Amino acid sequence: MGKSRCWAPVTTKDGWQRQCRKVPPAGTHYCEEHHQLYVKKTDTYKKATLEMEALDEAFVRLGDTYVEGLGQEDLVHVAEISRAYLDCLERAVRGREEHHRRFFTQVDSAHLEYLEVLKYRLENAFAFLYRIESREMELSDKGLGW
Numbered sequence: 635m636g637k638s639r640c641w642a643p644v645t646t647k648d649g650w651q652r653q654c655r656k657v658p659p660a661g662t663h664y665c666e667e668h669h670q671l672y673v674k675k676t677d678t679y680k681k682a683t684l685e686m687e688a689l690d691e692a693f694v695r696l697g698d699t700y701v702e703g704l705g706q707e708d709l710v711h712v713a714e715i716s717r718a719y720l721d722c723l724e725r726a727v728r729g730r731e732e733h734h735r736r737f738f739t740q741v742d743s744a745h746l747e748y749l750e751v752l753k754y755r756l757e758n759a760f761a762f763l764y765r766i767e768s769r770e771m772e773l774s775d776k777g778l779g780w
């Protein structure tokens with residue numbers, strides 16, 4: 635067995651990717667610096683995921699809403715939840731992708747599957763928000779007396 639090296643890819647000044655040359659502490663995969671970064675990036679997407687999960691139920695409950703028939707007040711409420719949900723979801727997806735790119739040369743399938751689930755939810759959330767925004771425009775047009 636050769637000496638183990640930190641698993642993290644690093645980008646050189648010329649823009650090349652190479653493996654970090656530092657030696658990780660025994661029993662770990664990353665050197666001190668990359669371990670810190672790993673933990674920080676993991677925390678970022680885990681936090682976003684938790685925030686998203688906390689809103690998921692509320693968002694799913696909105697799923698059957700006939701957005702096109704909502705009045706101003708209800709629309710504001712629905713839009714608020716949907717935008718917050720979408721924001722967390724986007725951060726969760728972005729954070730995961732960045733983390734995978736940064737630290738995994740090969741991403742395990744469980745990670746990829748979860749990412750697919752998140753992206754599917756993201757598509758749904760975008761579609762729902764599109765309806766909300768159309769309704770918002772419609773109402774503001776009416777407000778202007780058109």
Ligand SMILES: [Zn+2]
Nearest residue numbers: 640654665668
């Ligand atoms: Zn390293």
